[in-house]
Amino acid sequence: MMTHQDLERQLSDRCEKLDLKQQAFDGLAALLADEQNRVEDVFAGFDPRDIKPVFEGFKYVIDQPHRPAVIRTRIRLYGPHGTDSFPPIGYYELETDFEGNILDDFFVMEKERYVDDLAIISHFRDMNQVLPPGYLKRNYIQYEYVAYVSLIGTLFASKQFNAAYRFVQRARVYLQHTDPAKFDQQYLQKSRHFIKMVADYLEKNNLADTAWPDKR
Structure with missing residues (x-):
């Protein structure tokens, strides 16, 4: 009988095989480089060059009525001060199926730079x-x-x-x-x-x- 740890290991191996982590970083890089996003203030006042991405992990969503199982690869975003003692400012999430096909992605800013x-x-x-x-x-x-x-x-x-x-x-x-x-x-x-x-x-x-x- 497959244990929870065995399932977790298999899913992790699959994510590595599909190179989902790199796909997520590539998607984020393209978004940060898009000048139109800067014009529309998608980055909540932050200079995209100052946003520091840190890989957070994978989330497997299997039990969804009327929707296929998906893998969500999340990258945490930090401001120019980095991760030491400073909370994240948002996240980028790539959603794929279990074959690695991209279904959607999400860019969420949870903090604005200029709160002062x-x-x-x-x-x-x-x-x-x-x-x-x-x-x-x-x-x-x-x-x-x-x-x-x-x-x-x-x-x-x-x-x-x-x-x-x-x-x-x-x-x-x-x-x-x-x-x-x-x-x-x-x-x-x-x-x-x-x-x-x-x-x-x-x-x-x-x-x-x-x-x-x-x-x-």
Whole structure:
């Protein structure tokens, strides 16, 4: 009678014979190299070159009503800090039948890289609580500045980092040429802090082209 260990050994030998581990790594490599996936932010803010794959193992799914038995080969994904003391950020899974034919594959990101941006967005909301309502009127001198700051927050939250940095530049230029006494001081202080938070964050993480000229 075949024991559980015998069955496990046979299945493991079959996976090795079908070279499923290498097939999974090849599938993942193709996905990471696809530029369109970067454009669509499939990698949740991570640079695909920084994603470190680590083979996790095989899973055999045999008892499935109306579906053939499958083998799932999983690769765990880690961020730029590697696997030491850092949890995985996602996984890639290749699903094949027991003949090695590919049925499907799955790429799942379980974490976003830029979780610290939540603090910036929170500050953005807090800052808007002290925004004088009159500044939203076009005939107020502060209207242009408020528009810049609002666009910084909106674009940053949408991960349009280059565009957000462009309006950081415009807001800074505006403040250089405008008397600070014309502003509500609480709003001015909070908005300046917000602009600095965004700029520091984008520069630190190399998320924006800081040399990009601001062509209006």
